[in-house]
Amino acid sequence: MRYLYYPGCSAEAxxxxxxxxxxxxxxxxxxxxxxxxxxxxxxxxxxxSVREMESFAIAxxxxxxxxxxxxxxxxxxxxxxxxxxxxTNRYMNESPEVFKAVTGAxxxxxxxxxxxxxxxxxxxxxxxxxxxxxxxxxxxxRLTGLRVAPYYGCQFSRPMGTFDDVQFPTTMDRLFETLGxxxxxxxxxxxxxxxxxxxLTKAEGAxxxxxxxxxxxxQYGAQVIVAACPLCEMNLEAYxxxxxxxxxxxxxxxxxxxxxxxxxxxxxxxxxxxxxxxVISCDGLLAAIPA
Amino acid sequence: MAEEKIAVYFxxxxxxxxxxxxxxxxxxxxxxxxxxxxxREYKYMCSDPxxxxxxxxxxxxxxxxVVVAACSPTMHEPTFRKAAADGGLNPFLLQMAxxxxxxxxxxxxxVAATAKAKRILSAQIHRLPYNEALNPIEVPVNPDVxxxxxxxxxxxxxxxxxxxxxHVVMVERDPSIGGHMAMFDxxxxxxxxxxxxxxxxxxxxxxxxxxxxxxxxxxxxVDGYVGNFKVKVTKKARYVDTDKCTGCxxxxxxCVVRKVPNEFDVGLSNRSAIFIPFPQAVPxxxxxxxxxxxxLSRGKCAKQxxxxxxxxxxxxxxxxxEEVEVEVGAIxxxxxxxxxxxxxxxxxxYGQLDNVITSLEFERISNASGPxxxxxxxxxxxxxxxxAILHCVGSRDENxxxxxxxxxxxxSLKFSHLIKEHLPETExxxxxxxxxxxxxxxxxxxxxxxDEGVHFVxxxxxxxxxxxxxxxxxxxxxxxxxxxxxxxxxxxxxDMVILSAGLAPRHDAKEVAxxxxxxxxxxxxxxxxxxxxxxxxxxxxxxxxxGACQYPKDxxxxxxxxxxxxxxxxxxxxxxxxKVEPTISYIDPDKCSGCHICVGLCPHAAIQYNExxxxxxxxxxxxxxCGVCVAACGSNVPQQRGYLDQQIFAEIEGALAL
Numbered sequence: 041m042r043y044l045y046y047p048g049c050s051a052e053a054x055x056x057x058x059x060x061x062x063x064x065x066x067x068x069x070x071x072x073x074x075x076x077x078x079x080x081x082x083x084x085x086x087x088x089s090v091r092e093m094e095s096f097a098i099a100x101x102x103x104x105x106x107x108x109x110x111x112x113x114x115x116x117x118x119x120x121x122x123x124x125x126x127x128t129n130r131y132m133n134e135s136p137e138v139f140k141a142v143t144g145a146x147x148x149x150x151x152x153x154x155x156x157x158x159x160x161x162x163x164x165x166x167x168x169x170x171x172x173x174x175x176x177x178x179x180x181x182r183l184t185g186l187r188v189a190p191y192y193g194c195q196f197s198r199p200m201g202t203f204d205d206v207q208f209p210t211t212m213d214r215l216f217e218t219l220g221x222x223x224x225x226x227x228x229x230x231x232x233x234x235x236x237x238x239x240l241t242k243a244e245g246a247x248x249x250x251x252x253x254x255x256x257x258x259q260y261g262a263q264v265i266v267a268a269c270p271l272c273e274m275n276l277e278a279y280x281x282x283x284x285x286x287x288x289x290x291x292x293x294x295x296x297x298x299x300x301x302x303x304x305x306x307x308x309x310x311x312x313x314x315x316x317x318x319v320i321s322c323d324g325l326l327a328a329i330p331a
Numbered sequence: 332m333a334e335e336k337i338a339v340y341f342x343x344x345x346x347x348x349x350x351x352x353x354x355x356x357x358x359x360x361x362x363x364x365x366x367x368x369x370x371r372e373y374k375y376m377c378s379d380p381x382x383x384x385x386x387x388x389x390x391x392x393x394x395x396x397v398v399v400a401a402c403s404p405t406m407h408e409p410t411f412r413k414a415a416a417d418g419g420l421n422p423f424l425l426q427m428a429x430x431x432x433x434x435x436x437x438x439x440x441x442v443a444a445t446a447k448a449k450r451i452l453s454a455q456i457h458r459l460p461y462n463e464a465l466n467p468i469e470v471p472v473n474p475d476v477x478x479x480x481x482x483x484x485x486x487x488x489x490x491x492x493x494x495x496x497x498h499v500v501m502v503e504r505d506p507s508i509g510g511h512m513a514m515f516d517x518x519x520x521x522x523x524x525x526x527x528x529x530x531x532x533x534x535x536x537x538x539x540x541x542x543x544x545x546x547x548x549x550x551x552x553v554d555g556y557v558g559n560f561k562v563k564v565t566k567k568a569r570y571v572d573t574d575k576c577t578g579c580x581x582x583x584x585x586c587v588v589r590k591v592p593n594e595f596d597v598g599l600s601n602r603s604a605i606f607i608p609f610p611q612a613v614p615x616x617x618x619x620x621x622x623x624x625x626x627l628s629r630g631k632c633a634k635q636x637x638x639x640x641x642x643x644x645x646x647x648x649x650x651x652x653e654e655v656e657v658e659v660g661a662i663x664x665x666x667x668x669x670x671x672x673x674x675x676x677x678x679x680x681y682g683q684l685d686n687v688i689t690s691l692e693f694e695r696i697s698n699a700s701g702p703x704x705x706x707x708x709x710x711x712x713x714x715x716x717x718x719a720i721l722h723c724v725g726s727r728d729e730n731x732x733x734x735x736x737x738x739x740x741x742x743s744l745k746f747s748h749l750i751k752e753h754l755p756e757t758e759x760x761x762x763x764x765x766x767x768x769x770x771x772x773x774x775x776x777x778x779x780x781x782d783e784g785v786h787f788v789x790x791x792x793x794x795x796x797x798x799x800x801x802x803x804x805x806x807x808x809x810x811x812x813x814x815x816x817x818x819x820x821x822x823x824x825x826d827m828v829i830l831s832a833g834l835a836p837r838h839d840a841k842e843v844a845x846x847x848x849x850x851x852x853x854x855x856x857x858x859x860x861x862x863x864x865x866x867x868x869x870x871x872x873x874x875x876x877x878g879a880c881q882y883p884k885d886x887x888x889x890x891x892x893x894x895x896x897x898x899x900x901x902x903x904x905x906x907x908x909x910k911v912e913p914t915i916s917y918i919d920p921d922k923c924s925g926c927h928i929c930v931g932l933c934p935h936a937a938i939q940y941n942e943x944x945x946x947x948x949x950x951x952x953x954x955x956x957c958g959v960c961v962a963a964c965g966s967n968v969p970q971q972r973g974y975l976d977q978q979i980f981a982e983i984e985g986a987l988a989l
Contacts (some may be wrong), residue, residue: 059573206730207677207678207730208677208678226680228678228680228794228798229796229798251796251800252800255799255800256798259797309630
C-alpha cells in the first residue's frame with residue numbers, strides 16, 4: 041500500500057508534530073508515503089474569500105503534480121488543506137467555467153490537470169483503507185481507560201461528508217475505541233469551530249469558542265483532546281493560558297494530534313511522535329497509559 | 332385495411348406546449364401524413380370549443396380516427412374519449428399523443444422539441460388504422476366500504492358512510508381506535524378537550540349498527556377489481572375472548588409483568604402484559620401482549636393470576652391469529668402519520684440528555700390522564716422554571732424532511748399556553764424559523780400567546796447541550812441559537828426542551844400503498860390523484876384518501892378530507908355498476924392449446940381453465956390488462972385489446988419513420 045503525501049505548510053512549522061507522527065504511524069503500519077515534489081500552499085480557506093479563481097488554480101497545481109507523480113491517492117493531513125483540495129476537484133468537475141480557467145492557468149506554466157486525482161484525509165485512509173482490524177493487530181500499548189475527547193473540527197466532514205456524517209462524524213471515535221480508549225462519544229462539540237484564523241484577528245471571539253470546547257471536554261472528564269487539524273490543535277492547546285486569563289478558568293488539558301496518540305498505542309517512542317515538545321506537558325498523560 | 336380519415340388536433344396548452352414546440356410547423360407537417368384528413372391546432376383542446384372541434388369533424392367530415400396531441404392521457408384522455416363518443420365515434424378509436432410531459436416540459440431546445448413532437452404524433456398516426464372499436468365492460472359494484480385506520484380521519488369517514496346507510500368495515504392496527512388525537516390533551520386554537528370531542532365519536536363508531544370494527548387487525552392482501560375488492564385481514568390474537576371480556580381491567584391489575592413501556596403514553600409509563608390501552612378504548616377489551624406475557628413468551632407463568640381474576644373467564648391462551656376475507660366496493664385509506672424520530676438529529680441530544688422530550692411526550696405529560704396526572708414536571712418531579720420549544724425538528728430541513736409539517740407551529744403555541752396556564756412563573760421560549768399560523772383563528776391565537784408573555788426567538792436551534800459556561804447554566808439544558816432578529820448568538824439555559832418534531836409518513840407507507848395498488852409521493856406520503864382537484868382520491872378507482880396519510884394535516888383539515896373521501900366513496904358505491912376498461916386480455920379458444928402456463932402466471936387470478944373445452948379463459952371483470960399472459964404464451968394466443976401486436980409495431984414504425 042502506498043500513498044502520495046501532501047503535508048501542507050503548517051506541517052513544516054506549528055504542525056510539525058502532525059507530520060512527524062503521521063509518518064511514524066504509517067511506517068509502523070507498513071504503508072508508504074511519498075511526499076509531493078515542489079508542492080505549494082493550498083491557499084487555505086482565507087484566499088478563497090479574496091480571489092476565488094486564483095485559489096482554485098494554486099490548489100490545482102498540487103493536484104496536477106500529484107497526478108504526474110503517480111497513480112496513488114493523495115493523502116492530506118490538515119482539515120483545511122483537505123477541504124480546499126477536495127473542493128477544487130469538485131468545482132473543476134461541476135463547473136465548466138472553473139475547469140477552463142484552472143486548466144488555462146496550469147497550461148501557462150506547462151502543467152495539466154483533469155480534476156480526477158482522489159484526495160483523501162489521513163483518517164479516512166487509516167480507518168477505511170488500512171482498516172481497524174489491521175490497526176488492532178499492531179497495537180502494543182492499549183489506551184485502556186483513557187478518557188479521550190475526539191475533536192474533529194469544522195472542516196473535517198463539512199461540507200461534503202465524503203466518508204463520514206456531515207454533522208456528527210464518528211470515524212475517529214471508532215479508531216480510538218479500537219485502540220482501547222474510553223472515547224467520549226457524546227462529545228457534541230466535536231465539530232464546533234475552534235475559532236480558526238480569528239485567533240489572530242479577533243482573539244476574544246476565538247477564545248470564547250475554545251472555552252466552549254475545553255469546558256465540554258473537561259465536563260466529560262477528558263484526559264486528552266485529540267485533533268485532526270494543525271490550526272485546531274494550536275488554538276486548543278497553546279491558547280489555554282489565554283482562555284484561563286480571560287475567563288478565570290484553569291484548564292491544563294493535553295491536546296494531541298490523533299496520529300500522536302495513535303502512534304503511542306502502536307508502540308512508537310513518544311519522542312519520535314514529538315509528544316515531548318507539546319506546549320502542555322503530557323507527562324501525566326503518559327503516566328496514565330499502562331505501558 | 333379500409334381507408335381511414337384521421338383527424339389530428341394539436342393543443343397549445345397555453346404556452347405549456349406552444350412555448351416550446353413550433354405548433355404551426357407540426358400541424359402543417361401532420362396534414363401531409365398518410366390517412367390524415369384534418370389537422371388543426373387549438374389553444375386549449377380540453378375547453379368546450381376544443382372538444383366541439385372533435386365532434387364537428389366527426390359529424391361533418393366523416394372522421395373515423397382521432398389523435399389529440401396534448402397532455403398525458405392520465406390527465407385528459409377521458410375528456411377526449413367522451414368528446415369522440417359524443418360525436419358518434421367509438422372512444423377507443425382515439426389516441427392521445429403526449430407532447431407536454433414527454434416533450435415540451437422536458438426538452439430545452441425548441442428545434443429538438445418540435446422534431447420530437449412530430450415523432451410522438453407520427454407514432455399515433457401510424458397506429459390508429461389498427462385500432463378497434465371496443466366497448467366498456469360493466470360490472471356490479473359491492474355497496475360496502477372499508478376504512479383502513481381508526482384515527483380521527485378514519486372515524487369521521489366511517490361515521491359519515493354508516494350514517495348514510497352504507498355498511499362499513501373499519502380495520503385498525505392497534506387494539507383501540509382513536510389514533511393520535513386520543514393522546515392529546517387540548518386542541519388548538521380553541522383549546523377544546525381533545526378526548527371530550529373525540530370519545531363520543533369513537534363510542535358512536537363502536538356501537539353503530541352499520542359498522543363492523545376489526546381492531547387489532549391488519550390488511551395483508553388486496554385482490555379483486557374495481558368495485559369488487561377482496562381484502563384479506565389478519566385479526567391478531569388478543570388471547571382474550573372479546574365476546575366475554577367486559578373491559579373491567581381486573582386482569583391488568585393482577586398481571587405480574589408490570590414494566591412494559593406503555594405505547595399510549597409513548598413509553599413514559601408502564602403497563603402490564605395484559606392491558607387496555609386507555610380507559611376510553613373502543614373496543615373496550617383487554618389484549619395480551621404475547622411478546623411480554625410469561626405464559627405466551629416463555630411457556631410458563633407460575634400463577635397465571637389473570638385467569639382467576641377474570642370473572643367472565645375470557646382469557647384464552649389457545650387463541651391464534653385469524654384470517655378473514657372482506658368484500659367491499661370502495662376503500663378509504665386513513666392510516667395517519669408517525670412522529671419524526673429526533674434521534675436522527677444528534678445535536679438536539681434527544682435520548683441522551685434528560686428532559687429533552689418530543690412533542691408527543693409533552694402531549695402526554697400535559698394530559699390529565701397522562702403519566703404525571705397532567706402536572707408539567709421534569710424527570711425529577713420538579714416543575715421546570717423555563718422551557719424551550721424547538722420548532723421544525725426534522726421538518727423544513729434538507730438533511731431530513733424538506734416539507735413543512737404544518738401543525739407544529741400551532742401545537743407549539745398550544746404547549747406554550749398550557750405551560751403558562753399550569754405554571755405562570757415559568758418562562759417559555761419558542762425558537763422558530765417562521766410562524767405559520769394559517770387556519771381559522773390561528774393568527775389570533777398567536778397574538779394571544781405573545782400577550783401571555785411567551786418569548787419568541789426567531790432562529791432554528793443549533794444545539795442542545797449540558798455543557799455549562801457559567802454558574803447559572805450549571806445543571807441545566809443550554810439551547811444555542813442564532814437570534815436572527817437581533818443578529819446575535821444566544822445561549823438559553825432551560826430545564827426542559829420540547830422538540831416539535833415533524834410528521835413523517837408511516838414507516839411502512841410504501842408497502843401498504845403497494846398492497847392496495849397505488850403509490851407514494853416523493854416525500855413518502857400517499858399520492859393523491861390530483862394535488863388540487865382530487866386530493867382525496869388515488870389513481871386506483873374506488874380507493875380514497877383521508878387525513879395525514881396523504882400529507883401532514885391538523886384535525887379540521889383531516890376531518891374535512893375525511894368528508895370528501897366519504898362523499899367520493901359514497902358516490903362510487905351508489906352506482907349499481909361500474910364500467911371497466913375494455914383494454915384487457917382475450918384468449919382465442921380455437922388457438923389455445925390448454926397448456927396452463929398463463930393460468931398460473933396471472934397475478935390477478937383472472938384466467939381460469941375450462942375443463943370441458945380444454946382451453947384457458949379470461950374472467951373479464953378480474954383482468955387488469957397487465958399483459959403478463961400476452962408475453963408468456965408460447966403460441967402467442969392471448970392478445971391484449973388496445974395493445975395488439977400490430978398496433979404496437981405500427982406505433983414503433985411511426986416513431987422511427989422520421
